[in-house]
Amino acid sequence: MFSFTGISVTELCDAWSLMLAAGEDPGFLAGLLSQVWLWVKVAIGIGLVIFVHELGHFLAAKFFGVKCEKFYVGFDVPIQLGPIKLPRTLGKFQYGETEYGIGILPLGGYVKMLGQDDDPRNAEKEAERIKVDGDDEATEPQFDPRSYPAKPVWQRMIIISAGVIVNVITGILFAAMAYGFGVPYTPAVVGGVTPGGAAWTAGVRPGGEVIAVADLRSEDQLHFNEMKLEIMEQSFDDPDQAVGVQIRYGDDVNEYKLVPQPYPDDPDMRMIGISNASSAQLMPGQSVYPGSVAADVIDDDLAGATVVAIDGQAVDSESVAPATLIDQLLLRRADQDVKLTLQPVGDDSPRDVVLAPQPMRGVGVSFRPGPITAVRKDSPAEKAGIKVGDVITAVDGNENVDAYDLVLRSSLDSVIQTPITLTVVRGQGAAEETLEFELQADSDAAGLAPISPAASDIASGSLGIAFRPRPFVASADQTDADEQLKPGDELKEVRVQWAGGKVPESVQQQLSDEALLRLTEGWEFGSPSSLNSFVTLVQWLPEGTRFQAFAKTAQDSRVIETELVVGPTDLFWHERGLVFQPTAGVQRADGIASAFQLGMREGGRRLKDVFGFLGLLVQGKVKAKYVGGPIRIVQMAGAQAEQGISKQLLFLTMLSMNLAILNFLPIPALDGGHMMFLTAELIRGKRVDEQLEMKLTLAGVLAILALMIFVFANDIIQSS
Structure with missing residues (x-):
């Protein structure tokens, strides 16, 4: 029987020539062989899922005495590219009455049974081939008893459904094997809350363990990815529906109703604003960022060490979010020296290091805050009466409000003891009014992260307000620029000017290729998170780095060109x-x-995911960019295979459930289409009109081909 799945194998035809070109470079050869072995594992894994599907059909057919003429993984179709004619198979052999092989086109597989052919063009020819004439002309022709059509309907139903059943069973077995080996995962623990996000606004605190999200609950530790997937599916179905979340803090369980908010740069994706936790152990491979104050005091001997105390306060490495205390104290004491006590790997003697404050780098421009976008529950701002939409115009009487200065300073222990007066403008036109609020900062919430490069908003946890910084100049200090920026001017784009035209090595280690490309070709301040990303990125650029900048003037809306230079500020x-x-x-x-x-639980969840996604797709609630085809399947398979056998087995579980359900859709030429015809035959007592069945099958084949073209094109577009 024909089975359909999106599969593509990365081309490795130049592997040997690349190895020869590598000469005696063992690093290159090792890397190449590792990559080849990775894709071999991917091909074996995907091929195995297809193989067991077809094996189900094959064994069921054999059990009922049906002659199987071919058993193929992949399709042995003729392919010709101009004068080049490709072989139909990658290998085949005959054993008994069946030809076994691997087809040249790796997009599925099939079992060719006597009297059955998924190609409508061969239907009549196949029907004639299996007819056995009676003794005289009055006797109707009979089918060969070993042919598929000669078997009772119930036997044909079992043969048709066997592939799907075997995929479900093996999918469960794959998952069971994965959990037998041990599945690494990220626990659903609140390591932090996104500034201004749903969790931040509701008062969620770091250090809690998520035990339930919507209908998802786990008897043991909930996985972070499972939580994200559940939220995504819920928001696809109803973007404005609040998601129930239960978070455990010690012996207490807090319940929240959180409305997922759009990702800043992808409004179709939604999040509740919870980030995963970190341990108290430094990364063994890269314990510090180059150019940071940590890099000045933490040497190679301390790589992978565990922080056991900060300023004399013990860090519980067994807690659910060990790094939370460290992050919070570093934020609240950002303007002070902080002593870390580190336990080196394999060393019984702890070592103390002192981290100096990390000066904040800027580009000579401060930015204005936009309207308040969120007010944290039970915060000083909420208690004082500050509302979403209010615009901050002054802080302690100073009208030159710097958005980043406000959120960073208001988190400091040295500042939060003193009340802060905010002047805001509320309303517009005749309803506009200026109000003043005196706020006493909440020291317990001062440790909430104020800035996230992936978020559009920044926030003061101690005050309980979040707002979106805008690329409008609050003040500027450009001593060398010919064209000076003025308050109110809007920064539109910057382009980095590397000294000597070469990217410093420390920057290459720190920044992604995408970030470097955007900086070089032009960093535009159009997307919601672009300003936060840029300000964060500037912290790791060398002082003196120059930018060519373009801005629109507030006075006459001219576009001017100026220069910005990375340098220190008076912030930390x-x-x-x-x-x-x-x-x-x-x-x-x-x-x-x-x-x-x-394994049963994992298989059930994956089946539910596929059914849910298909339902949303039919309703038009999922966009095409979230539909993955063969290219993305292979990319995902490679990524999972790199993480080990357990992750690859879980991916095969997901793929098995996808293959089972997709092949059982009621589309002629798929298993589900055959089952649809058999069900009609069972009810009617006779076979569906052969001409109608042939036409519907042809339509199904064309629909599948159109779908394959679409998913291939979609994969290419999304990957570019």
Whole structure:
């Protein structure tokens, strides 16, 4: 039987020539062989899922005495590219009455049974081939008893459904094996809350353990990715529906109703604003960011060390979010020296290091705050009566309000003891009014992260307000620029001018290729998170780095060109260059029964995911960019295979469930289409009109071909 799935294998035809070109470079050869082996594992994994599907059809057909003429993984179709004619197979052999092989086109597989052909053009020819004439002309022709059409309807139904059933069973077995080996995962723990996000606004605090999201609940540790997937599916179905979230803090369980908010740069994706936690152990590979104050005092001997105390306060490495205390104290004491006590790897003697404050770098421009976008529950701002939409025009009487200065200073222990007076404008036109509020900062919430490069808003946890910084100049200090920026001017785009035309090595280590490309070709301040991303990125650029900048003047809307230079400010950044190991766990079955139970749960969730996604797709609630085809399947398979056998097995579980459901859709030429015809035959007592069945099958084949073209094109577009 024909099975359909999106599959593509990365081309490796130049592998040997590349190896020869590498000469005696062992690093290159090792990397190349590692990559080849990775894609071999991907091909084996995907091929295995297709193989067991077709094996289900094959074994069921054999059990009922049907002659199977071919068993193929991939399709042995003729392919010709101009004068080049490709072989139909990558290999084949005959064993008994069946030809086994691997087809040249890796987009599925099939079992060719006597009297059955998914190609409508061959239907009549196949029907004639299996007819057995009677003894005289009055006797109707009979089918070969070993042909597929000669079998009773119920047997044909079992043969048709066997592939799907085997995929479901093997999918569960894949998952059970994965949990037998042990599945690494990121726990659903609140490591931080996104400034101004739904969790931040509702008063969610870091350090809690998420135990339930909507209908998703786990008897053991909930996985962070499972939580994200559940939120995404809920928001696809109804973007404005609040998601129920239960978070455990010690013995207490807090319940929240959170409305997922759009990702700043992808409004179709939504989040509740919870980030995963980190351990107190520094990353062994890269414990510090180059150019940071941490890099000045943490040497190679301390790589991978564990922070056991900060300023004499013990850090509980067994807590659900060990790095939370460290991050909060570093933020609240950003203007002070902080002493870290580190336990080196394999050393019984702790070592103390002192982290100096990390000066914030700027480009000679401060930015204005936009209207308040969120007010945190039970915060000083909410109690004082500040509302969403209010615009801050002065802080302690100073009308030159710097957005980043406000959120960073209001988090400092040295500042939060003193009340802060905010002047805001509320309303517009005749309803506009100016109000003043005196706020006493909340020291317990001062440690909430004020800035996230992936978020559009910045926030003061101690005051309980969030707003979007805008690329409008509050003040500027450009001593060397010919064209000076003035308050109110809007920064539109910047382009980096690397000294000597070469990117410094420390910057290459720190920034992604995408960020470097945007900086070089032009960083535009059009997307919601672009300003936050830029300000964060500037912290790791060398002082003296120059930007060519373009701005629109407030006075006459001219576009002017000016120059910005990276330099120190009188503020201190909330991070000092420490890189912590993310919190991770391993879920391992404690026996065969436990592994099977976990496999059943995993298989059930994946089936639910596929059904849910298809339902949303039919309703038009999911956009095409979220539909993955063969190219993305291979990319995902490669990414999972790199993480180990357990992750690859779980991916195969997901792929098995996808293959099972997609092949059982009621589309002629797929297993579900055959089952649809058989059901009609069972009800009617006779076969569906052959001409109608042939036409519907042809339409199904054309629909599948159109779908394959679409998903291929969609993959290429989304990957570009």
